[in-house]
Amino acid sequence: MNKHKVVITGQVLPSALAAIKQQCEIYQWQETTPPQLADLIPWLQQAEGLFVTGNIKVNDTLLAAAPGLKVIVQPAVGYDNIDIKACTSRQIPFGNTPGVLNETTADLAFGLLMTAARRIHESWAWVRDGKWRPGVHFPLGIDLYNKTLGIVGMGAIGAAVAKRAQVSGMKVIYYNRRPRTDQEQLKVEYRTFSELLAEADFIIVLTPLTPESRGLFGAEEFAQMKPTAYLINAARGPVVDSQALYTALVNNEIAYAALDVTDPEPLPADHPLLTLPNILVVPHIGSATIETRNKMAMLAANNLLLGLAGKSLVTCVNTEVNYR
Numbered sequence: 001m002n003k004h005k006v007v008i009t010g011q012v013l014p015s016a017l018a019a020i021k022q023q024c025e026i027y028q029w030q031e032t033t034p035p036q037l038a039d040l041i042p043w044l045q046q047a048e049g050l051f052v053t054g055n056i057k058v059n060d061t062l063l064a065a066a067p068g069l070k071v072i073v074q075p076a077v078g079y080d081n082i083d084i085k086a087c088t089s090r091q092i093p094f095g096n097t098p099g100v101l102n103e104t105t106a107d108l109a110f111g112l113l114m115t116a117a118r119r120i121h122e123s124w125a126w127v128r129d130g131k132w133r134p135g136v137h138f139p140l141g142i143d144l145y146n147k148t149l150g151i152v153g154m155g156a157i158g159a160a161v162a163k164r165a166q167v168s169g170m171k172v173i174y175y176n177r178r179p180r181t182d183q184e185q186l187k188v189e190y191r192t193f194s195e196l197l198a199e200a201d202f203i204i205v206l207t208p209l210t211p212e213s214r215g216l217f218g219a220e221e222f223a224q225m226k227p228t229a230y231l232i233n234a235a236r237g238p239v240v241d242s243q244a245l246y247t248a249l250v251n252n253e254i255a256y257a258a259l260d261v262t263d264p265e266p267l268p269a270d271h272p273l274l275t276l277p278n279i280l281v282v283p284h285i286g287s288a289t290i291e292t293r294n295k296m297a298m299l300a301a302n303n304l305l306l307g308l309a310g311k312s313l314v315t316c317v318n319t320e321v322n323y324r
Ligand SMILES: NC(=O)C1=CN([C@@H]2O[C@H](COP(=O)(O)OP(=O)(O)OC[C@H]3O[C@@H](n4cnc5c(N)ncnc54)[C@H](OP(=O)(O)O)[C@@H]3O)[C@@H](O)[C@H]2O)C=CC1
Pocket: 077, 078, 079, 098, 099, 101, 105, 152, 153, 154, 155, 156, 157, 158, 175, 176, 177, 178, 179, 206, 207, 208, 209, 210, 212, 213, 234, 235, 236, 260, 261, 284, 285, 286, 287
């Protein structure tokens, strides 16, 4: 039997790789630095499937080099690196991995809020540095209880964050471009963006990165926030303007930022944001648990094999070209 030729642009968990290997001939990028398009072109020319990892840009130029592609998948819910229009115009379905990472990413987003508010990471460093001595007390944190959380981008992950916040005694308000029809059931209240900025004690950002959401948080938005407010970005780095955030934190226009995602990403060790005392940065670990990363990898592998067989992907972004 002729095996399908599949290009994989980086590392894939062993469970998913084994499933793909059973039915496919694999061309996998093995280096630790991401491939350039030129590195992939000889493989893409023969490829029927593309498994994207490592934030590779899939655009018209790449697709033109891969005339036989039947399906593209990526083990992530966000797909800001994929030109969906270009895929659709070539009748190529693209599969992402929504749903399976909601609770895990919500844990991380809410965990960042709690860690920052209660200074857990700073107090651990303080103890480790030998500063915990009789009569010496660590500076106080702030309560979550009775505070207001504003969620910007109240989708599947946002709703999972809201549940966690409510258990901690927080009021939850949110902003989407359109109010959710199930907001009463979720016990959350809709606000305009400006209202949310002015009212929230904590803001968690969970929008997709689109031309509309790029730079959503800039100097004007920080000026509308409370000087005591905490900003948590678990969406994509460029939704927050890094330079404006730096200025807002230096000038105490807002109190604190906790970031799972940054712009640029990775954030270089000498980046000005990392010199500030009122920031916490973790390396894009929202969905990074063994269980969830396996589910994401297996869902992406399953979508790939379905697409290669000319069958409907389980989770497809451009449903208009999904196989029937
Ligand atoms: N840090 C990490 O590791 C992870 C990050 N993510 C990021 O989180 C994002 C959200 O994921 P998920 O919850 O599954 O997605 P959903 O599609 O379920 O939710 C996205 C929400 O954002 C809202 N939204 C979209 N555009 C805007 C805008 N311009 N302004 C305000 N709200 C907007 C949408 O509502 P409406 O359309 O009404 O505006 C929707 O409710 C992903 O796209 C990804 O970038 C996801 C997983 C892990």
